[in-house]
Amino acid sequence: MGETRSPSVVVLGGGLSGIAAALTLARGGLHEVTVIERGSALGGLAGSFERDGHFYPLGYHQILHRDRTLLYFLDLLGALPSVRWRPVRMLFHLDGQAYDLGTPAGFLRYPMSLPDKLRFARLMLIAFGRKDWSGWEDRSAAELVDRFAGPGVRRSIFERLTRLKFELPCDEVSGAWLGARLHYREGSAPFGYIPGANWTKVLCDGLTRKLEEAGVRVRLRTRVERLHTENGRVVAAELEGGERVAGDVFISTVPTEIYRGLVPREDTPVLGEIRYSALLSVVCATRQPISDRAYWTNLASLDRAAGAIFLLTELNPTIGRPGDTCINFVTHLRDRNRPLFQESDEHLMARYRDDFKAVFGGELDPFWTNIARVPMYSPVFGRHYRNPPMRSTSWRNTWFAGNYRTFPSIVSTGTALGSGVETGTALLAELGRRAELSEAVSRFRLRSMPRG
Ligand SMILES: Cc1cc2nc3c(=O)[nH]c(=O)nc-3n(C[C@H](O)[C@H](O)[C@H](O)COP(=O)(O)OP(=O)(O)OC[C@H]3O[C@@H](n4cnc5c(N)ncnc54)[C@H](O)[C@@H]3O)c2cc1C
Structure with a gap:
């Protein structure tokens, strides 16, 4: 980069990854940071x-107690003391019956042989105890389940779960992702919410x-249409209407499929292979x-339009009007070309009414x-998924952030x-500056989980 003055940075996309990148830079002393967001x-x-x-x-959005960066930001905003934690019921709806796998009675009733139930329990114990599943990056979720629990458990539970999550069989889903997800124990701890509010709005x-306090410029209702390049660098973002926003550095936080449509050429490893579920x-x-x-009912028979039905008021009874x-x-779909994604609102609602x-x-x-x-919800963490690098190898002043770089964590x-x-x-490190925000996140610890 070589600039001695504070470089101007343009952040593409104002979702949480773009917001966090911009705030980190502004708090690290950069004075010219602009976020461009197409939404209102x-x-x-x-x-x-x-x-x-x-x-x-x-x-549905729940606060996960292990999501340290989220908890740090809620604390920064003064909202953490308002967070309340609630154990929720999660059901498996299968062939007309509901099973609560979180209770011994529900687990015993679930249609799976007793030896498979013991194998399932063993798999969960192994996953809870093992944090690092990176050795499974080139192996599938099917191999992982078969190895530690067997095909009976895979067919009874995991084939259903990977279809509900990605509309894919276990064989096409990453073993590293499944291992990390089981380790995370998402469903077995209380979920957080903020009484009387929608916590994502508070956040x-x-x-x-x-961002305003830190002097970051935010441009809303502004779509980036293309990126102009010169001598191996991105030099400007062209907006709808033709205006160009010049910058020394660009950070893309939009889905990789969108970013690749903005630049004339992009050869950064992995980036072109990332596909999004809808x-x-x-x-x-x-x-x-x-x-x-x-709160959470998985429609595990796989014969319904919805993959899950949430009763949001079971986690946060005060999210809407009293009594509602x-x-x-x-529904998670393999991609946005699936027929259900294209259905009219009327047909979609008719399908969901049937599910109800x-x-x-x-x-x-x-x-x-x-x-x-x-249309682009989550990168599909298929077998062989790898995080792309943080910097473009085609455009040397262009950096990346977003959930396509956080594999194998849950999104x-x-x-x-x-x-x-x-x-x-x-x-900031490349500019020889310290990131105060990053240090504060690593120091953060959740001290209490008051029940709601
Ligand atoms: C239904 C649902 C349930 C979820 N449940 C949970 C949960 O329980 N707990 C939890 O912690 N997380 C949950 N998440 C996940 C969480 O919300 C996301 O992981 C996170 O918000 C993603 O942030 P991001 O910045 O990476 O991506 P995005 O939010 O996708 O940000 C990208 C931004 O880029 C903008 N953009 C795209 N193209 C352009 C363009 N050409 N020009 C300008 N701007 C552009 C988009 O408008 C968007 O704002 C859930 C998400 C959904 C949708």
């Missing part, structure tokens, strides 16, 4: 929508204020009575509905924030 607010996938004065996430609004998320509110109220039940239908009936036994009667279609708000901090820190 910062936050991306952690964004919110409003109904009758209440705010809701695009789909995104608070971070937006922090997501459908419908949130609606009702006042009808609902039986068997679990807030329901979230979620199959699970809860009555007609769904919502008084409002919000439909979100996310979360905290990993997105962490990736932004990591890239910002590396850029």
Whole structure:
């Protein structure tokens, strides 16, 4: 880079990874940082929508107690003392029956042989005890489950889970990802929320204020259409309407498929191989009575449109108006070309109404509905997945951040924030500057988990 003055940095995308990168740089002493976001607010996938004065996430969002970077940022915003923790029920809905695998009775009732149940328990114990699954990067989730638990357990449980998550068989999903995910024990600890609020809005609004205070320039409703290059460097982002924003350094936090469409050529290893799953998320509110109220029901028979149904009010009873039940239908799809992703709103809702009936036994009667279609939700962590480098090998002033660099972690708000901090820190180090934010994140410890 070689500049002695503070370089101007342009961050493409104002989701959590872009916000965290910009804040890290501004707090590290860079004075000219601009975030360009196509949406009307910062936050991306952690964004919110409003109904009758209440705010809701695009789909279920829980605070995970191991998500240290997220917890640090909530603390920075003064919101951590408001977080409450609640154990939730997670059900497996299979062939018309609901099983709570978190209870001994539910686990014993689950249709799987007793020897397989013991093998399953053994696999979980092994995964809890092993943090580093990097040796499994070139092997599949099927190999991992078969090795530690056997094909019976894979067919009964894991083939269902990988289809619900990626619409792929275990054989096509990374073993390192599954090992890391089991180690994380996502479902067995209490989940966090903020009473009387949608916590993702508290997070995104608070971070937006922090960016303003730090002097970061934020441009909303502004889509980057292409990146102009000269002598091996990106020199300007061209916006819708033709305006060009020049910069010394660029950080891309948009999905890699979008970024690659912006530059004339991009040969950075791995980047071109990353594919994104798509997501459908419908949130609606009702006042009808609902039986068997679990927060998270996986539709494990794999014959429904939804992969899971969440009752958001079972985690946060105060997210909407008193007395409302807030329901979230979620479907993960292999990619955005799947027929369900293209269905009309009317057909999609008809499918989800059927799912509701199959699970809860009555007609769904919502008084409002919000439909979100996310064409690029998560990188598909297939067998052989590797994180791409942090810097482009084609354009030497271009850096990357986002959840496509956090494999094999689960994709979360905290990993997105962490990736932004990591890239910002590396850029500051190259400029000979310290990253105060990164040091503060590593020092952070969660001290208590008050129950809600
Ligand atoms: C339904 C759902 C449930 C989730 N549940 C949880 C949960 O329970 N707990 C948890 O911690 N996390 C959860 N997550 C994950 C979390 O929200 C994401 O991992 C995180 O927000 C991703 O942030 P990001 O910055 O990496 O990506 P994004 O949010 O995708 O940010 C990229 C940004 O780039 C912008 N952009 C794209 N193209 C352009 C362009 N050409 N010009 C300008 N801007 C552009 C986009 O608008 C977007 O704002 C969930 C996500 C969803 C959708």
